[in-house]
Amino acid sequence: MDRRAVHEQWKRDRATFHALLASATAADLRRRSRGTRWTNRQLLFHMLFGYQVVRALLPLVRIFGRLPEGVSRAFARALDAATVPFDAINYLGSVGGGLLPPRWMGVWFDHIIAALDRGLDRATDANLQCGMHYPNRWDPFFRDYMTLADVYRYPARHFAFHHQQLSFQDKRRAR
Numbered sequence: 001m002d003r004r005a006v007h008e009q010w011k012r013d014r015a016t017f018h019a020l021l022a023s024a025t026a027a028d029l030r031r032r033s034r035g036t037r038w039t040n041r042q043l044l045f046h047m048l049f050g051y052q053v054v055r056a057l058l059p060l061v062r063i064f065g066r067l068p069e070g071v072s073r074a075f076a077r078a079l080d081a082a083t084v085p086f087d088a089i090n091y092l093g094s095v096g097g098g099l100l101p102p103r104w105m106g107v108w109f110d111h112i113i114a115a116l117d118r119g120l121d122r123a124t125d126a127n128l129q130c131g132m133h134y135p136n137r138w139d140p141f142f143r144d145y146m147t148l149a150d151v152y153r154y155p156a157r158h159f160a161f162h163h164q165q166l167s168f169q170d171k172r173r174a175r
Contacts, residue, residue, distance in 0.1 A: 001128055001149040003120055009156045013051075014113045016163065020044065021102045028168040029102070035165050037091065042098030043162055046090075048105055049097060050158035051112045054151055058119060061148045065130030072132035076144070079135035086138055120152055128152075
């Protein structure tokens with residue numbers, strides 16, 4: 001795993017997120033996003049939350065990575081069986097999270113990136129190879145089995161995918 005490349009991608013995503021927040025008008029934020037039921041503001045929160053989810057997944061990978069593989073496989077199957085309630089919670093969570101002031105979203109994003117940077121720097125190569133099974137019906141970027149290194153790469157993929165769904169763009173980028 002190229003840790004430097006991951007750190008750099010997070011840094012770019014952080015800068016993009018702040019640029020999006022800075023360039024969005026109140027009308028931009030209220031407008032529907034493309035291909036989702038969320039407004040742009042709610043989708044921005046969802047993009048932020050994709051990074052936050054990784055912070056929750058890291059301890060799970062460390063725990064399940066030490067257990068027999070069948071344990072995480074059964075856990076992933078149970079989570080896949082709960083896809084319908086997960087989808088509702090995922091949607092409503094971003095609806096509620098979208099009520100946060102954009103400035104707070106930026107502060108939270110900074111906090112998440114700083115924590116992930118520290119965690120990736122502390123992870124050993126052996127830690128990065130630990131893995132577990134995932135509920136692959138929950139997210140198109142979850143694979144059946146992911147290592148800790150895969151989990152650290154996940155939020156940037158999630159972010160890039162949803163960035164394309166915003167129905168406004170950073171006006172500085174368009175110049």
